[in-house]
Each structure stands twice: as C-alpha cells, then as structure tokens.
Amino acid sequence: MPHKNPTLGDIIARRVGRRDLLTGLLATSAVAAIAPSAFGASAKGSPEGSRFSFEEIAHGVDETHHVAQGYRSDILLRWGDPIVAGAPEFDPAAQSAAAQARQFGYNNDYVGYAPIDATRGLLCVNHEYTAPEIMFPGVKQRQRAKETNFAAMTKELAEIEMAAHGCSVVEIEKGADGRWSWVRDSRYNRRITALATEIRVGGPAAGHPRLRTSADPAGTNIIGTINNCAGGMTPWGTFLTGEENFNYYFRGKLPEGHLEAANHKRYGVPGSGYNWADYHGRFDLATEPNEPNRFGWVVEIDPSDPAAAPVKRTALGRFKHEGAETALAKDGRVVVYSGDDERFDYVYKFVSEGRFNPSERAANRDLLDRGTLYVARFDPDGSGEWLPIVHGAGKLTAANGFRDQADVLIETRRAADLLGATRMDRPEDIEPNPVTGKVYIALTNNERRPEKTERPDQPGPDPANPRAKNEWGHVVELTNPDGDHAATRFSWDMLVRCGDPNRPEVHALWNKATSANGWFACPDNMAIDHQGRLWVGTDQGSAWSKTSGTADGVWAVETEGPLRGTGWMFFRAPVGAEICGCLFLPGDTAMTIAVQHPGIDGVKQWAPFGRESTFDDPATRWPDFKPGMPPRPSVVMITRQDGGKIG
Ligand code: FEO
Ligand code: CA
Numbered sequence: 001m002p003h004k005n006p007t008l009g010d011i012i013a014r015r016v017g018r019r020d021l022l023t024g025l026l027a028t029s030a031v032a033a034i035a036p037s038a039f040g041a042s043a044k045g046s047p048e049g050s051r052f053s054f055e056e057i058a059h060g061v062d063e064t065h066h067v068a069q070g071y072r073s074d075i076l077l078r079w080g081d082p083i084v085a086g087a088p089e090f091d092p093a094a095q096s097a098a099a100q101a102r103q104f105g106y107n108n109d110y111v112g113y114a115p116i117d118a119t120r121g122l123l124c125v126n127h128e129y130t131a132p133e134i135m136f137p138g139v140k141q142r143q144r145a146k147e148t149n150f151a152a153m154t155k156e157l158a159e160i161e162m163a164a165h166g167c168s169v170v171e172i173e174k175g176a177d178g179r180w181s182w183v184r185d186s187r188y189n190r191r192i193t194a195l196a197t198e199i200r201v202g203g204p205a206a207g208h209p210r211l212r213t214s215a216d217p218a219g220t221n222i223i224g225t226i227n228n229c230a231g232g233m234t235p236w237g238t239f240l241t242g243e244e245n246f247n248y249y250f251r252g253k254l255p256e257g258h259l260e261a262a263n264h265k266r267y268g269v270p271g272s273g274y275n276w277a278d279y280h281g282r283f284d285l286a287t288e289p290n291e292p293n294r295f296g297w298v299v300e301i302d303p304s305d306p307a308a309a310p311v312k313r314t315a316l317g318r319f320k321h322e323g324a325e326t327a328l329a330k331d332g333r334v335v336v337y338s339g340d341d342e343r344f345d346y347v348y349k350f351v352s353e354g355r356f357n358p359s360e361r362a363a364n365r366d367l368l369d370r371g372t373l374y375v376a377r378f379d380p381d382g383s384g385e386w387l388p389i390v391h392g393a394g395k396l397t398a399a400n401g402f403r404d405q406a407d408v409l410i411e412t413r414r415a416a417d418l419l420g421a422t423r424m425d426r427p428e429d430i431e432p433n434p435v436t437g438k439v440y441i442a443l444t445n446n447e448r449r450p451e452k453t454e455r456p457d458q459p460g461p462d463p464a465n466p467r468a469k470n471e472w473g474h475v476v477e478l479t480n481p482d483g484d485h486a487a488t489r490f491s492w493d494m495l496v497r498c499g500d501p502n503r504p505e506v507h508a509l510w511n512k513a514t515s516a517n518g519w520f521a522c523p524d525n526m527a528i529d530h531q532g533r534l535w536v537g538t539d540q541g542s543a544w545s546k547t548s549g550t551a552d553g554v555w556a557v558e559t560e561g562p563l564r565g566t567g568w569m570f571f572r573a574p575v576g577a578e579i580c581g582c583l584f585l586p587g588d589t590a591m592t593i594a595v596q597h598p599g600i601d602g603v604k605q606w607a608p609f610g611r612e613s614t615f616d617d618p619a620t621r622w623p624d625f626k627p628g629m630p631p632r633p634s635v636v637m638i639t640r641q642d643g644g645k646i647g
C-alpha cells in the first residue's frame with residue numbers, strides 16, 4: 001500500500017521555521033510569498049550581488065527565438081541535416097525512411113557532449129517523438145495519445161517516423177571565428193533509430209522470460225529505442241538516453257487473462273498514439289504481449305565507437321525515464337538520478353556496486369549492470385530517505401508476484417508503490433550540481449493533484465508537492481549528507497514554486513528580486529554550468545497561455561545567498577516549441593539549447609495564428625523561414641559575441 005499522507009495541518013506544524021513556511025505558501029495570506037515586482041516589463045540587468053551578468057529578455061510569443069543582448073544564436077543542427085556520410089540533403093517533399101535513417105532525427109531533446117579536444121567533440125542528441133501532421137504533407141491533425149485519424153498514414157511514413165526517433169551522434173568543431181558547426185562525413189556521425197538499430201540487453205532482466213518475443217526468443221536483443229527524452233553523460237564518456245513515454249507506440253489487445261495485463265496498465269500500455277503496429281506486428285499486444293517490457297529502460301551508447309551496440313541497462317529500472325544524469329559518490333561508485341515523468345510517479349537513483357575506474361575506460365563498460373536502485377520518500381520535516389528496490393526486501397517478495405530482481409525491475413513502479421515512496425508532480429530532469437554536490441529536481445506540473453486524498457494513488461498535497469491543481473510546477477533542492485551521492489538519507493528544500501508571483505491564487509515562491517520576466521512555469525530540462533550555476537528550460541505544452549502567457553524559454557536561477565530563488569530570462573523559444581537540451585560546453589563559452597516541436601504546442605491559443613498547424617500551414621517556419629519548408633526542430637548554439645563565458 002502507498003504510505004499515508006499526513007494532513008496539511010500536520011505538514012504546517014512540522015515545517016514551522018522552514019523557509020517555505022516563512023515565505024508564506026501554507027499561511028493564509030499566501031501572497032506574502034513575493035512582493036509585486038519592482039521592475040516593469042522591460043528588460044533589465046541583474047542586480048547587485050547576482051552571479052549572472054546578462055541583460056534579461058522579456059516574456060512574449062512570436063515566430064522566432066530570442067537571446068539576451070550580446071549573444072549569438074547559431075542554428076547548429078536541424079531535423080533532416082545529412083549527418084551520416086552519404087546521406088541525401090533534406091527534401092521535405094521527398095522524404096524516405098532510408099534517407100531519414102542517415103539524417104538528423106526529429107524533436108531533438110537531451111544534448112550531451114563527449115569532448116575530443118578543446119575545439120572538437122561529439123554531440124549526443126535524443127530524438128524524442130514525431131508529429132506526422134506537421135512533418136508530412138496531407139496528414140491531418142491528430143489528437144495526440146488518442147487513437148484517431150491515421151487514415152493518411154502509410155508504411156513508408158510510419159517508417160520515416162521510426163527512423164526519425166532514437167539518437168544522433170554528431171562531431172562538432174569550433175572554427176577560427178569562434179562559431180561551432182557539425183562535421184560532414186565524420187566517422188563518428190551515427191544514427192540510432194527505432195527502425196533498425198540492434199540494442200543489447202544488460203543487467204538483471206537480460207534474457208528474462210518476460211523480455212522474450214518471437215523475434216528474440218533469447219530476450220537479449222531489441223530493435224530500437226523510443227521516446228528518448230532527457231539523458232546524461234557518464235564519467236567514462238558514454239551517453240545515457242532515457243526511454244520515456246514508450247506506451248504511446250503500442251496498440252491492440254492482450255490475449256484474455258494475460259499475466260502482463262496489470263503491468264501494462266500501470267504503464268499506460270497501450271497508448272495508441274502511433275500506428276506503427278499496422279506495419280510492425282511487434283507493436284501489437286495481441287501478437288507480442290512482452291514487447292512493451294523491452295522499453296522504458298535507460299540505454300547506454302558509446303559515442304566514440306560507432307560500431308558498438310547500445311545496451312539497455314535494466315538495473316536502472318523500467319519506467320518513463322525522463323533523464324539519467326550521473327554523479328560520483330565519495331568512494332567512486334557511480335550514481336544515476338532519474339525521474340519517472342508521470343503524474344504521481346517517483347524520483348529514483350541508482351548506485352553502482354563497482355567503482356569508476358578513471359585510468360582504464362574499458363573497466364567501466366558494464367558498471368551500470370550491477371548495483372542498487374532506490375526510490376525517494378520525502379518526509380514532512382525536510383528530510384528524506386532512499387528506499388532500496390531490492391527483491392526479497394519488504395514487500396518485494398514472491399507473495400506479491402516478484403519472483404526475482406528482474407520482476408522487480410520490469411515492474412519498478414509497482415515496487416515503488418509498495419515501498420511507500422512519495423508520489424510527485426511529474427519528475428522531469430534531475431540535475432546534480434558537480435560544484436556544490438546539491439541535486440535539483442524539476443517537478444513540471446500536476447493539474448490533477450486533488451485538494452484532499454480520496455484515492456491512495458492520487459494523494460492530495462504534501463510538503464514536497466505542496467499545491468493542489470499544480471499547473472506551474474516547482475524545483476526541489478536535495479542535499480546529500482557530506483555531499484555524498486550514495487547516502488541513503490537526504491534533506492530537501494523548495495527552491496522555487498513556479499508561476500506568476502503577482503497572482504495570489506498561484507501561491508508562487510520566488511525571491512523578491514525576480515522581475516516581471518524572471519519567473520516561469522513548468523520547469524523541465526536543466527543544466528548546471530561549470531561555475532555551478534543553475535539554468536532551467538521550460539515546457540508548458542499547450543497550456544502556455546494559461547500558465548504564464550509567454551513562450552517557453554531558458555532562465556538562469558540563483559541558488560545561493562540573498563538572491564536564492566531569483567530567475568533571469570535568457571532565451572525564448574519560437575511559438576509552439578519547448579526547451580530541451582541545455583548544455584554547457586567545457587569552459588562555458590558555448591551552450592546548446594535544443595528547440596523541440598516548433599509550431600506545434602498551443603499555437604491555437606496564439607492570437608495571430610489561432611488554429612492548429614499542419615505541414616502546409618504551420619504557425620511558424622522556424623528556423624529556415626523558407627516557403628515550403630516546415631518548421632524544423634533544431635539545436636541552437638549560443639556563444640557570446642566577445643567570446644567570453646556565458647551568463
Ligand atoms: Fe519528454 Fe518528460 O519530457
Ligand atoms: Ca522533458
């Protein structure tokens with residue numbers, strides 16, 4: 001059973017004296033959380049004592065992107081760029097799966113970097129999902145995640161979608177002018193797709209009967225990776241990619257009374273958002289009831305070896321992995337933080353059994369196959385515990401249907417339910433700060449959190465998720481004892497509660513110094529620069545007009561000192577896009593920002609357009625702005641005009 005939540009009264013009583021209470025959320029006059037902004041809507045520089053020194057840009061929405069004055073924003077990589085040697089140039093009117101499998105994929109999400117030297121390195125990029133109504137001529141708007149309107153889809157279009165999913169590895173280099181570009185025909189350039197890439201299975205679930213299918217009777221070799229959202233880089237330079245909403249790709253009905261029925265239901269399978277099952281039977285539950293168990297993992301890719309098979313690391317658990325950022329424990333064990341992005345799901349970390357070997361790279365190859373997965377319980381007094389998800393411990397026994405550790409990992413969510421972990425407001429990126437040792441957790445929103453607990457799987461507010469109908473999200477800061485990422489206890493605090501500080505009913509929490517442009521809603525991807533400063537990208541989805549009224553963007557956020565909890569707006573996305581893939585290259589003189597799904601989310605609410613986008617009639621043609629060219633998800637490279645450090 002999920003643990004009982006304390007009442008709001010208990011919570012208030014136990015948290016007296018904590019910063020959160022002092023600043024007002026749980027007090028009756030919640031507006032005390034912040035004074036109305038002292039600054040107008042115009043851009044301004046950062047105040048005395050700030051760690052940031054750029055001139056803030058303004059909230060707003062239009063068809064292109066904006067960055068703070070004094071910065072360059074170059075389009076580095078676009079959907080369709082011919083990255084693999086011999087790939088054809090992108091032609092939106094003549095797309096093919098064969099071409100797409102060698103071109104940069106759709107909807108760039110996480111961006112990681114493996115440096116080769118000071119001016120060259122390998123960019124590792126996720127391609128999360130596809131939007132056929134805006135990618136292909138003649139495909140009408142569909143209702144996302146609902147089974148409708150695949151009438152115009154064909155096998156070729158579905159396979160273009162499959163080839164546009166997955167990951168890219170692309171060599172990039174810095175020119176004499178300080179600008180970065182991708183390297184044509186580099187031997188490292190590679191696509192990993194949902195269509196054709198063979199992926200090995202590692203860890204306790206490898207070969208398990210529940211992972212076996214007719215195409216793979218050994219349960220060790222999976223075609224493709226899907227819905228690759230955020231990720232992380234390991235200390236040995238490999239790329240971890242999280243499989244997030246894998247349920248959308250499955251259709252059909254399980255055979256009557258099938259043993260996987262409850263498991264699939266807990267993960268929302270079948271999600272029926274795509275019609276790939278019409279052409280590839282493995283996505284049809286009637287044909288392959290175990291296929292969904294082969295997705296929802298973290299996949300490890302070695303960008304330095306284009307011939308190496310990626311590996312699904314099952315020891316890290318199966319859920320809707322948002323990301324997989326790593327840190328080293330004091331004793332050299334490797335820790336991977338990962339959120340399960342679903343309303344009322346959980347925050348996890350994995351601690352390896354072995355230690356990172358800095359002198360012999362190959363010794364780290366299978367480090368992520370053995371270790372302990374934990375799920376977080378946030379206690380009302382500001383402490384918390386990491387609960388081990390280990391077969392045989394507590395309720396994780398045969399009596400509850402877990403025969404072995406593989407069962408526990410395949411059904412990570414149910415295991416976490418039984419352990420009494422804290423049901424969170426959609427955990428997105430989790431970012432350990434390598435300078436301070438603190439860890440930042442983006443809880444993006446949860447408009448379904450009720451005022452009061454009526455069912456145990458949808459509890460009312462708790463201290464770590466303090467707002468009912470949380471449309472705006474918040475950022476929690478976790479502190480490890482002695483800065484040790486392997487510790488099983490932690491303390492936590494609220495960094496910001498997002499949303500408009502000038503609307504009392506929002507119960508936002510920002511530092512008073514935050515300007516009219518410095519606040520944001522729906523934190524998603526985050527990055528820490530090499531000076532240890534936090535940057536947050538947002539994803540409001542179609543709700544942007546309600547949650548903030550501005551397009552998504554990137555904000556710098558103070559985490560220390562008197563300005564803690566102050567945001568500064570640095571970058572703004574074009575209409576309909578969310579921000580992913582914020583990453584600082586070594587030295588902080590270059591920063592990537594992945595702009596995902598331009599022209600798609602909530603464009604109907606943008607008055608100058610006021611309708612849904614299609615291929616022929618998109619809300620924006622960012623970034624090319626050429627007739628006939630649809631909007632293209634792209635990675636933007638930010639540099640300073642004077643070559644200095646960003647921010
Ligand atoms: Fe793919 Fe949770 O964002
Ligand atoms: Ca995300």
Ligand code: CA
Nearest residue numbers: 429431526527
């Ligand atoms: Ca991140």
Ligand code: CA
Nearest residue numbers: 428444524539
């Ligand atoms: Ca999101």
